[in-house]
Amino acid sequence: MKVYRFLTGADDAAFCHKVTAALNKGWHLFGSPTYAFNAETKTMMCGQAVVKDVEGKEYDPTMKLGEQ
Structure with missing residues (x-):
């Protein structure tokens, strides 16, 4: 089974650590990252899709998903 997650967060080191943690748990980048301005908070936001194959499970x- 393939699982999908979309990681989001402010454009800061914490977001990079979130993606790095997912990669080290066997997730793989899926597509390009996204980048957008949040006018309400006046911050730049990042997003990155990740996927992972999980054996022996059904959806x-x-x-x-983060615990898979």
Whole structure:
């Protein structure tokens, strides 16, 4: 089974650590990162899709994808 997550956060070191942690848990980058300005908070926001193949599981919409 393939699982998908979209990681988001402010454009700061914490976002980079979030993506790095996912990569070190076996997730793979999927597509290009996104970058947008949040006018409400006046901050730049980042997003990155990641995917992972998980053996021996069936999809369940209640599963916590970050724990896979």
